[in-house]
Amino acid sequence: MDYVLAGLVGCFVALGVYLLLSRSVIRMLIGMTILGNGVNLLIFTAGRLTREIAPIVPAGLEQPDGPIANPLPQALILTAIVIGFAMFSFLLVLAFRAYQSLDADNTDTMRVAEPVNEPNPPLSY
Amino acid sequence: MVELPPAMIETLTSASDWVVVLPLVLCLMGAAATLMLRKSGGLTFIFAVLIVCAVIACEVTLLLRVLDSGPLSMTMGKWLPPFGISFAADIFGAGFALTAAVVTLAVLVYAQGERGAEDGRDGFHSMVLLLLAGVTGSFLTGDLFNLYVWFEVMLIASFGLIVLGGRPAQLDGAVKYGFLNFLATTFFLLALGLLYGLLGTLNMADIMRVAPSANPAAMAGVAALLLLAFGMKAAAFPVNAWLPAAYHTPPAVVSALFAGLLTKVGIYAMMRALVVLLPASRDLLEPVLVAVALATLLVAPLGAIAETNLRRAIGFLVIGGVGSVLVGIAVPSLAGVSGAGLYIFHAILTMTALYLVAGLIESRTGQTDSRHMGGLYAASTPLSVLFFVLVLATAGVPPFLGFWPKLLLLQAGLGEGSWVGSLVAVALVVNAVLTLIAGSRLWAHIFWRAAPEGVVAPAPAPSHRGAWLRLGATGALVAIVVAAGLWPNGLFEALRFGAPDLLDPSRYVAAIGLAGGAP
Numbered sequence: 001m002d003y004v005l006a007g008l009v010g011c012f013v014a015l016g017v018y019l020l021l022s023r024s025v026i027r028m029l030i031g032m033t034i035l036g037n038g039v040n041l042l043i044f045t046a047g048r049l050t051r052e053i054a055p056i057v058p059a060g061l062e063q064p065d066g067p068i069a070n071p072l073p074q075a076l077i078l079t080a081i082v083i084g085f086a087m088f089s090f091l092l093v094l095a096f097r098a099y100q101s102l103d104a105d106n107t108d109t110m111r112v113a114e115p116v117n118e119p120n121p122p123l124s125y
Numbered sequence: 126m127v128e129l130p131p132a133m134i135e136t137l138t139s140a141s142d143w144v145v146v147l148p149l150v151l152c153l154m155g156a157a158a159t160l161m162l163r164k165s166g167g168l169t170f171i172f173a174v175l176i177v178c179a180v181i182a183c184e185v186t187l188l189l190r191v192l193d194s195g196p197l198s199m200t201m202g203k204w205l206p207p208f209g210i211s212f213a214a215d216i217f218g219a220g221f222a223l224t225a226a227v228v229t230l231a232v233l234v235y236a237q238g239e240r241g242a243e244d245g246r247d248g249f250h251s252m253v254l255l256l257l258a259g260v261t262g263s264f265l266t267g268d269l270f271n272l273y274v275w276f277e278v279m280l281i282a283s284f285g286l287i288v289l290g291g292r293p294a295q296l297d298g299a300v301k302y303g304f305l306n307f308l309a310t311t312f313f314l315l316a317l318g319l320l321y322g323l324l325g326t327l328n329m330a331d332i333m334r335v336a337p338s339a340n341p342a343a344m345a346g347v348a349a350l351l352l353l354a355f356g357m358k359a360a361a362f363p364v365n366a367w368l369p370a371a372y373h374t375p376p377a378v379v380s381a382l383f384a385g386l387l388t389k390v391g392i393y394a395m396m397r398a399l400v401v402l403l404p405a406s407r408d409l410l411e412p413v414l415v416a417v418a419l420a421t422l423l424v425a426p427l428g429a430i431a432e433t434n435l436r437r438a439i440g441f442l443v444i445g446g447v448g449s450v451l452v453g454i455a456v457p458s459l460a461g462v463s464g465a466g467l468y469i470f471h472a473i474l475t476m477t478a479l480y481l482v483a484g485l486i487e488s489r490t491g492q493t494d495s496r497h498m499g500g501l502y503a504a505s506t507p508l509s510v511l512f513f514v515l516v517l518a519t520a521g522v523p524p525f526l527g528f529w530p531k532l533l534l535l536q537a538g539l540g541e542g543s544w545v546g547s548l549v550a551v552a553l554v555v556n557a558v559l560t561l562i563a564g565s566r567l568w569a570h571i572f573w574r575a576a577p578e579g580v581v582a583p584a585p586a587p588s589h590r591g592a593w594l595r596l597g598a599t600g601a602l603v604a605i606v607v608a609a610g611l612w613p614n615g616l617f618e619a620l621r622f623g624a625p626d627l628l629d630p631s632r633y634v635a636a637i638g639l640a641g642g643a644p
Binding site: 013020025028032035036039042043045046047048072073076079080083084086087090091094095097098101102107110111112113114118119121122124 | 270273274277280281284288291293294296297298299300301303304307308311314315317318319321322323369370371373374430431432433496569570574
């Protein structure tokens, strides 16, 4: 199972990087999300996949009865998902605003901050 | 029956140890409160200044305690480390957090000088406090995943600040800044996942204990990913493109805050991760580090020379500073890490002040491009002195603050005794010369030469309260740079006391409370 998931993580990351190399902002955004999901899956796999029960201590005991699943990766992923979603929302709105006011969803034509063909710097001093 | 004491903290954390997390609590609560006060007119400014002053007071206390008794830590949630999330302050963490808060105070005062009374509703103060929370958290945390969370706090606050105002150029800059920085933190998360899979822990002190016994090849891969992630955050040479594309777009006061804090957090995280946490993997990556440091040192000031937009040119100088810190990471002798630490301290102050001066210049001339400026010396002598002092400090000319860290780094490079060490030493000197050329060229164009034809003469000095606030805030930062450069003994004493902790983390590990147990 680990190997399958590792392969899946590889696919996600490759797809995410491929989309990020695109010049279209929306494609980059989708690439970011897929890459993020690949990373979340990676943390999940890194926490070791086991066929154990949920990490809940039975009533009356002070420690779990037998081996349990590792709860920590799930906490990490949950945090990462929330953060990734917030970033995705912001970047989505940003891309839309940029499309509205710059009339560009292509990073090559987005040159307000860095104008092309600026005159050379003065040679004095 | 299981014994509770091995897993749980059963005594209350002593009240004095709360000083490690108090700055964060204050910042986060202050950010929430200023958001609620946003319709109250000028109150948010006063409130934000009070919060930052309280943060500074806490951090001075923290720094004094660290100077007195070494690293200090607090673990949350009653779980013993490595299960609970630890916060730990050593001399660098506490010192940088304090410097960041001082810089934030100056920026808040400066910003007030150009904001109207009705401008309180845009959430500027909340976002500045949130940014400070993220920066302070990154400096003080003792847990790698927690570091990731603080990075994201910092990132989302900076997103808000960079688009505040919504001019097209800002949106353009924000797209590049946003995507590349989010990508960097995603790489960081990727490295974290792999590190957790390899070591089973994310507590920094625990990583220091466990890392030597892990597979060195796998650890080197993780370290390389961390190098890429933090290199992007710090804008080291091959992955620096977002910085000159974005830092000149928001208002100057926001650029100043970013230049002082964001890249420095990135480079500090790199120093912690590579020098302290994974020193064995750092040794494997040393050729890469040396190459990156050399390239950053040489390319950045050349970019500054070729650039005429004032704030973009300063952006390249910020990148050059990152190169100097990279030297300390590439040559991590005691002098090297001391120099890198001192350089971060210097860069936080100097880069912020440089952008604040650029803001003053832009508001006096009404231009952003140095081609259209000129003759400002006659119109504003204090401004020209401030700019010139900062150029000298950035280049590392004695007696200003920038000289001392470069001296330590040179010492580290030459003390290495290998050709690599000599190479980085030469690169440092070349970088200083090129930075001096870039800076003095800007100075000559803006202040010294007569205004070129068709350029409107600088506006007469505005004498209202706002102008004095802005000049005062900038002047105060420059005064700190000059004073710390003239009397550096205190800094050197602190480094002598604290810098060895980076190379031999036993005191740090003991402070978190992990010394006894076997890995």
